[in-house]
Amino acid sequence: MDTEMRDDATGALDAVRALKLGDDIEGWLGALWGKSASKGGGTANLLLGHLLDTAAVAECMWDHYLAPWMRWRLDQITEGRGKQFFAWICGIHDCGKATPAFQSVDAAGAARVRSAGLTWRTASLKRARWRHDKAGGTLLNKVLGAEWGPDHTRWVWPLVAGHHGAFPDTGVLRSSQATGEHQGRGADWTKVQRALVDVYTRVLGYADVKEVRPVASLTKAEQLALSGLIIMADWIASDHRYFQGNDDLSEISLAKARQRATAGWHALGLRGGWGALPLPAADEDLVRQRFGDQARPFQEQLVSLVRDMPRPGLYVVEAPMGEGKTKAALAAAEVLAARFGFDGVFLAMPTQATCDPMYDEILEWVAEFDPVLREQVGLLHGKHRFNRRWKDIWDPSEGDPDDLYGSVDEDDEYGMGPTTMAEERRGPALWFLGKRRGLLSGFAVGTIDQLLYAATRTRHVMLRFAGLAGKVVIVDEVHAADVYMRQFLTEALRWLGQAGVPVILLSATLPPSQRQDLVDAYLSGTLGRSDVHEEVPEPVGYPCVTAASVKDGEPVVRSPEKQVASWRASLPVELSWLPDVSDDGAAVADAVREELVDGGVALVILNSVDRAQSVYLRLRKTIDGEVHLLHGRLCAAHRAERTTDCLAKLGPAAGPKRPRRMVVVATQLAEQSFDADADILITDLAPVDLLLQRIGRLHRHAGTTRPDRMHTPRVLITGVSRDGRKPTPRLLPASEAIYGAFPLLRAAALIRRAAGDVPAARTDETSGTWSVPADVPRLVAEAYGDTDICPDTWRAAEEEARQQAAAKDIKRGEAAQAFLLTARRDWGRPTLAGLHYGGSAGVGEEKDLDAVVRDGKRSVEVVIVRQAPGGYAALDGTRIGVHGEALDERVTEAVLGGTTRLPARFTQVAECELSPLPGWSAHPWLKYTPALVLDEAGAAELGGFYVRYDLELGFIVRRNGR
Missing domain, CATH: 3.40.50.300 (P-loop containing nucleotide triphosphate hydrolases)
Incomplete structure (x- = not known):
């Protein structure tokens, strides 16, 4: 059960006095700042206040956002106090700001802290940088180690140390910054840091830190999902429009933080997906109910199978083109969500072009549950702005999609980016449009890249994984992933398997060896081992389903024994x-x-x-x-x-x-x-x-x-x-x-x-x-077999080509290892410490991820415009300003319609020679996009090539002449 938090000590000052900490501690806690005045709406926000704000946001997330499975798991490891623990772990994330390294950053804040009696040697702080996330992990490891012992401390401290997007290894706890001036020398800093944790803990209703101790651990994948949720709570609580600065300790309380959090939550329009979904009756035809067509035998078989599985698992669905695989998967997803507490669906498609029609289908599907859910469906690919239905639902009238709603930049130690949106939202929560947040929306359709990104060792990967972990994940056309992409796909399956996330893989043409690899990856994650191999039986007939799960600690792989006929007769x-x-x-x-x-x-x-x-x-x-x-x-x-x-x-x-x-x-x-x-x-x-x-x-x-x-x-x-x-x-x-x-x-x-x-x-x-389709399984098996x-x-x-292909596959598979979320040697480690060894493995920008997961040379998107008398024109001829200004929505649409991805050979020259037009500097959609300016004849020289855009043929490249 979920024990309600005690409200007998919701005031921070009351907690200080109840703990008899003394006037010095009271003064110090009343000076330590968490958000500077410039980042807090004109008034600094006390550190204790920001911790409580974040905890209060976490309560809103628990009540209105978290998937039931996460609530159940947190209740399991805390004997029914999951909500209280979730609020505590989210709020404690910034405890590392109670250090000289952070308190010295803002001049006004530093002066106030020094006046209260906490000091440091400024010269020593300049010798090295010490981020407050690492400082927080160090502080929490020390405090919890003394109160909890090592078992639970070792998996909790990385959640704090990684809240700016990367998990350091245990060596950070022994670094010179962790033990020196940066962390805080002397008894005073030790006292105030411990007092911050104790007071915060008391205000949240715990008697002391020891009472917070869980009785069991989360798996590493569950820790990764929880880490993403902590960041989400932090980013929301960093929006100064709803969490304005407060520098008076006597005004800091959990009750007031809850008022601010509730107001901000509703103003942002945040919510999850289904919530608790009722289990459909066993005799209910979900395909007919949701889509209007009577379920085909194969669709009935899949839905029946997921009803019988003892726990979430992997389902490999193989059926002919046009058989209705996606509708069967969505019906199965509804049953899985209801049975196991998942809150939505992510549907991964092979390309941007295939996403758009599927987005329309998902909009209609979720409306069968509640029309309001249409506003919770994200479309996750780079061209979503050109989808009319997405634009009608989601497109903001103003504002920068990268800066919406309190995104704390990973390099911003103490503040947040600008926000420009209106105070009150009616409709979808535009907060989900920010970087890395799309998967956090209730439902999502996107390219498979979105799933693969969640398996890369990159900053803030935990946000992507948190979005996946609350959903049923469906991957369409899974065969389309080549050997390089499959490294990321199998890595994602390992993590999803360990988190207990149900995954449905769809294909019409899946080679048997790939089926085996995908099943092994999911089971390896579920069992927490890297070497699981459970022989997959040859499915009976076509269409067919293979189900993989774990029962009593042992892998179970099965396929229904009864063969069902294809809906479409073979031709x-x-x-x-x-x-x-x-x-x-x-x-x-x-x-x-x-x-x-x-x-x-x-x-x-x-x-x-x-x-x-x-x-x-x-x-x-x-x-x-x-x-x-x-x-x-x-x-x-x-x-x-x-x-x-x-x-x-x-x-x-x-x-x-x-x-x-x-x-x-x-x-x-x-x-x-x-x-x-x-x-x-x-x-x-x-x-x-x-x-x-x-x-x-x-x-x-x-x-x-x-x-x-x-x-x-x-x-x-x-x-x-x-x-x-x-x-x-x-x-x-x-x-x-x-x-x-x-x-x-x-x-x-x-x-x-x-x-x-x-x-x-x-x-x-x-x-x-x-x-076809009767011969499909045989043809695919022969093509990829040894016969x-x-x-x-x-x-x-053929033999020479086979050897070349095998060597290339090995090389490409090894190349992917540098970017995978987990190194092979580290899969068995039980905590997130050291996950980001080597930083981000060379992936510095979001735009680089496309090339990373697809093993391609990075390509560049440009907006093609034309020279025109006195200025420029969009590709379709619409006149724009003398410096490229797009003065209204119609003109902006015309300009953006010229977005084109250049062949990879032009990436380097485009990045060196092309830039946005001067008039685009203030436009949220254009200011980052380089312009390829064609002359009035529609041509340009680029990297020694003659290029032009033909309205019929598209982008044309010629090496010599025109």
Whole structure:
């Protein structure tokens, strides 16, 4: 049970006197400051006052934000006093400010402290920096060590020492700063530091510090989540609009702190997700109730499975494209949340483009519980501003998204960044828009990167993990993570497993070896070991579910024995070769024209932007119908508009809007989670799992009217040829650079079984077939297994490619180790001390994280603008000010619509040569973004290249001439 805090000593001065600490202590506590006057709204805030403010915020978080599972765990380790302990640990975070190193920072505050009788040698303080977070960990380790003993002290002190974003190792406790002038020499500093802890503890209702001692420990993952919640409480309590300065000790009390915290909490509009969710009845069809469609057999099976599991676990869901995996996962998430006390859902998608349509679905899903919950759904990717529904709900009318609501900068020892938002919020809590806070919102849809960031050894990683730890985590298209990204994915699974967070992984094409690795990672975390290997049985049928959990301390992995049929009957998909490895894609364009002579919809997926642009150019004037181009070098506005247009015409609700003849030429953007229906697919060769994903766009929606010759789904495989000089196929260089030769040769071998050998030129060779989705598990298993599938004449080239791929995978896996949250040798350590060894492993900026988790060269986003007479114009021609000023919302939207990510080759030159326009310096969305200024002809020189932006083709790079 949750024991209520005693209110018999809520006044700080009352506690000082009740403890008989004396006049000196009273004077010292009345001088120690926690927020300077400049950071406290004009009046300094006493340190004891800030601790109580933070504790009072923690109480609001307990009542209105914390997931039930966290409350249950804190109650477990404190024998029912979880709320009181949570408030205490959140508030004690800044005890390290009771040191000379901190008190000397502000001149006015320092003078007051000296006048009260606490002194220091200023010259000694200048020799080295001593942050108050480390000082707090040192102080708490000393006090708790004397009162609690080592068992619980060793996991609690790092929570304080790490509250500015990084956990130091135990060596910090023995450093010269920890034992010298910086920490405070002499009896007076020892007395006042202990008195601060004792008085604060007494005001919170404990008799003494010994009474605070837990009876059990949290796991390391639970500690990480708690650490993030401590930072959240601190940041909220640092907002001087609701926690104005108070330098009178007689006015400091828990009762007044609660009044301030309650007012601030409601003004900021903060809240969690579901709260306590009732368990749906066993016979309730959640899919029908939430989505309107009767549950399919596979969806029923997943929901039934999660009802029966003894504790939260990992669920690997494998089902054909279009089977309804996401709806099944959301229904299962509702059951898991109700059973095990989770407060929301994070849904991770493979790309930004796939996030937006899923965001719309999640908005409608949460509204089935309560329409107000729409305002708790975050969209977490860099282009969310261009999503109209997100903008309607979340977009602030003014203010800097990086400085909203009391974000204490990690390098700001004693204050907070500026806040500019209105005093009262109606609707979503914009506080969640600040850096690193998106996952803390009640529900979230974002790229998988958001999950991977929570597995990096970076500053404030605990905020990201705290957001995940209160939710059911769903990862869609999990197969899309390559070997490098999987290092972070498995690291995240280890931490989530140890925190007991349920995770649902979705895939249509998951290799068995990856399934095994993912299960082992989650179970390793759950059992607290790094070497768990529990053989995963081969699932029965397809679709299928594998469930992994722990029972009585032992791993349990099982899959339902009953096979369920796929909702969508398998179709024979005809495969044939379209040999072409040219940059211009001439053969591809010719084939499209030939195939669509009687009408139909063709989807052309090519592996490079240059090839897609070239094919589009060849088609746009020779096809009597619509031709669309989609790729990653389009500006934000064009990419969003074209994606929306294609889905409207080819999506499940297209109906009469479906054109008679249409071509979509795309890169990998259309490979997965692109809910469009094509009559015929022409695709560059890709690894089998990705090729099958592309085939998933074929004949996707029931009831679609098709031309007579398009009644059978067909795939033309291009990006491969034979030149007669060597036995192995000739691969498109761009494809080989992206995927490597080995998986492409394996894919070509499987296609060869159906369609015959790769011809040197296009022939009328009879097509072969794959039965999709029935053949999907077999094809993926063969492609990534050890079975010999390549012809004998390819064997030598295949073996060489295999060795190269294996060596590259080992190298990439090792490269990721430098950035993983936990070093392999440290996984078994029970506390967070030393987690951030080596600092942030070289990751200094948020923008660097994209490259870190995707093993890519860091790329730069720019806003493209044009020179215009007397000033500048946005990419769409909208005139802006002479210095680039965007004077109203419409103009700002036009300017931001020109946001484009440059190819990685331009990163260094862009960072050196490009900068925001002068008129953007005061604009929250533009002031950090460099401008690429094109001349009036729409071109520019950049790094020795000629670049331009074509309104149809997107960003174009030419090395020589125009």
